[in-house]
Amino acid sequence: MSAPTPANPSSPAHPTKVNVRVLRQDGPGQPAYWERHQVDYEENMNVISVLQKIAAQAQTVDGKKVAPVAWECGCLEEVCGSCTMVINGRVRQSCSALVDSLLAENATEIELRPMEKYPVIRDLVVDRSRLFHALKRLQAWVPVDTYGHLGPGPRINRPQQEEMYPLSKCMSCGCCMDACPQYQKIELQRRPGESDEQYQRRKEAAYEQGFVGAAPISQVVLFNSHPTGKSIADGRLDALTETGGIQVCGNAQNCVAVCPKDIPLTKSIARAGRAATLHSIKRFLEK
Amino acid sequence: MNGPNSSFFLRHEFLIRRLHSLSGLIPVGAYMVVHLLVNSTLINGAGAFQTNVHKIHALGKFLLPVEWAFIFLPIIFHAVVGVWIIRSGQSNHSQYRFTANWRYTLQRWTGVIAIVFIFTHVFHLHGWFHAQWWLENVAQPLGMAQFRPYNAASTLAQGMQNYGWPPFYLVGILACVYHFANGLWTMGITWGLWVSPAGQRRATLACAVVGLLLFGVGLTALVATQVTDPEEARGVEDRMYESEDGDR
Ligand code: HEM
Ligand code: SF4
Ligand code: SF4
Ligand code: FES
Numbered sequence: 001m002s003a004p005t006p007a008n009p010s011s012p013a014h015p016t017k018v019n020v021r022v023l024r025q026d027g028p029g030q031p032a033y034w035e036r037h038q039v040d041y042e043e044n045m046n047v048i049s050v051l052q053k054i055a056a057q058a059q060t061v062d063g064k065k066v067a068p069v070a071w072e073c074g075c076l077e078e079v080c081g082s083c084t085m086v087i088n089g090r091v092r093q094s095c096s097a098l099v100d101s102l103l104a105e106n107a108t109e110i111e112l113r114p115m116e117k118y119p120v121i122r123d124l125v126v127d128r129s130r131l132f133h134a135l136k137r138l139q140a141w142v143p144v145d146t147y148g149h150l151g152p153g154p155r156i157n158r159p160q161q162e163e164m165y166p167l168s169k170c171m172s173c174g175c176c177m178d179a180c181p182q183y184q185k186i187e188l189q190r191r192p193g194e195s196d197e198q199y200q201r202r203k204e205a206a207y208e209q210g211f212v213g214a215a216p217i218s219q220v221v222l223f224n225s226h227p228t229g230k231s232i233a234d235g236r237l238d239a240l241t242e243t244g245g246i247q248v249c250g251n252a253q254n255c256v257a258v259c260p261k262d263i264p265l266t267k268s269i270a271r272a273g274r275a276a277t278l279h280s281i282k283r284f285l286e287k
Numbered sequence: 288m289n290g291p292n293s294s295f296f297l298r299h300e301f302l303i304r305r306l307h308s309l310s311g312l313i314p315v316g317a318y319m320v321v322h323l324l325v326n327s328t329l330i331n332g333a334g335a336f337q338t339n340v341h342k343i344h345a346l347g348k349f350l351l352p353v354e355w356a357f358i359f360l361p362i363i364f365h366a367v368v369g370v371w372i373i374r375s376g377q378s379n380h381s382q383y384r385f386t387a388n389w390r391y392t393l394q395r396w397t398g399v400i401a402i403v404f405i406f407t408h409v410f411h412l413h414g415w416f417h418a419q420w421w422l423e424n425v426a427q428p429l430g431m432a433q434f435r436p437y438n439a440a441s442t443l444a445q446g447m448q449n450y451g452w453p454p455f456y457l458v459g460i461l462a463c464v465y466h467f468a469n470g471l472w473t474m475g476i477t478w479g480l481w482v483s484p485a486g487q488r489r490a491t492l493a494c495a496v497v498g499l500l501l502f503g504v505g506l507t508a509l510v511a512t513q514v515t516d517p518e519e520a521r522g523v524e525d526r527m528y529e530s531e532d533g534d535r
Contacts, residue, residue: 089382179383181376181391209297243297247304250376251473252391254383256484267482274479280301 015041018099019109020050022069025120029189036061047087047094048073071124078260081173085124086113091178091258115178119187128174130186133204134212138239140219142229154227167222167268169261170215176255176265177213182248186210211248214255218268237279246276296371307368308477311470314357315365319467323501326508333440333520337527340439362405369398390469397466404459412446441520447512460505468498
């Protein structure tokens, strides 16, 4: 009997160094610039471990001392969405982006950019508050206004569960919006002398006009099919047909192609589109 | 939220986008299908085509209002809103090379081609305006306003003799047919007719079949303008005209 081959044999083809090109930005409204870094290759690296090395070195490939590249992460297992960035031209999570497969895509270097549709705070860290604002706009929750024990909720049968579960996997990472040709960046500059509250209000007013995006539309479908969530279904559909609502979608279907959770977003969009049309006719007749 | 400060368009965005979607099929798309079908009858000879054109022109004084209400205004509405929609998007097919994303981009390009094509096409054969001074001093000297409904086949064949026109019409027909067929597909999602990914894939096939058939019809019409001999067609039309006179 021959010896079992190791699952992941180390191959001499593996590089010793990994080149990384990072699009940096020192702060909101500052110019963006590319910077080249190089780190030692290790087996089974992901982009987070590359970024850790880059931060520890704090120097470019030419030996120039620089401030560490800033990025965000949380769960390290693709469930929080905070580490999302544009890697080799495609938006995805850096914790689940493995260096070996990235090098298979492009052997010369790995390219890291911040998400394209959200304002950059610093380097690879972006402000995704618009996404959370959209969830608030659409009341993407189950309304239960008490801390008291209400007993068991209504039963959700198996077929319903199977429809709902995939939608509930959304981690609000923003990939689906970042790749959407109908979702445009909204970035405001803080005015001199503006208070936090004033700036926040101005930002929210701007978000109200923008497209809500695929993930929040899908959450409307989820909560409008929930037995308790349903109680405010009309309000969600009202919000979904206002400025920046579902009508902005142009069916490019990039959202579903990039969603790391394989959420059937275009199915949600079709379901929500039908519900929104029927709802607006109902509203018109009620007037 | 529908704030008081947003533009008229943004405040009524949902309604306008739904009407735009609907107008693509009814009446604009439906008109295009009928238009291509009628034109393709030219392949059966000048007589068959003239008979169909007669049927349309039998509307007489009603023809103009019907044309404006069901053809020109809806196309203008669809085109104006279409341009607004195009401007609201930012194509990224070079970065995200998915088929559906290409279709999205092509839907926009073919929309723009359709505007240029339709305006030129109407100028070429119809002349845009009926005013005599316009036709005599502008349109006809430019080689436009070629079509005469009572000499349908001969004037059409004559007008299509220049080498530039057939390729121009080929591109125009191709763009309009793609735009219509792919538009049917997006429309089915917009209105929630095909919902599941599998349903959307089947719908893609069905829309492709519709598109190919329609392109065949359009191509037939284009080929017919090239194989029709204007002199011969003129003879057929004159004989039809005389026999009609004799009937009266
Ligand atoms: C031959 C004439 C035309 C026909 C038959 C036609 C038909 C259609 C159809 C059926 C749709 C699908 C609607 C939907 O997705 O809900 C559509 C969409 C569209 N049309 Fe047209 N159209 C024509 C001309 C034009 C023109 C001149 C423009 C302007 C550039 C235009 C721009 C658009 C755009 C941008 C969309 C996408 C709308 C969206 O994704 O929501 N179309 N068209
Ligand atoms: S299907 Fe709609 S939401 Fe999804 S990427 Fe396309 S335009 Fe955006
Ligand atoms: S739907 Fe998918 S891509 Fe969009 S935010 Fe949720 S998990 Fe991310
Ligand atoms: S760190 Fe949570 S998804 Fe990557």
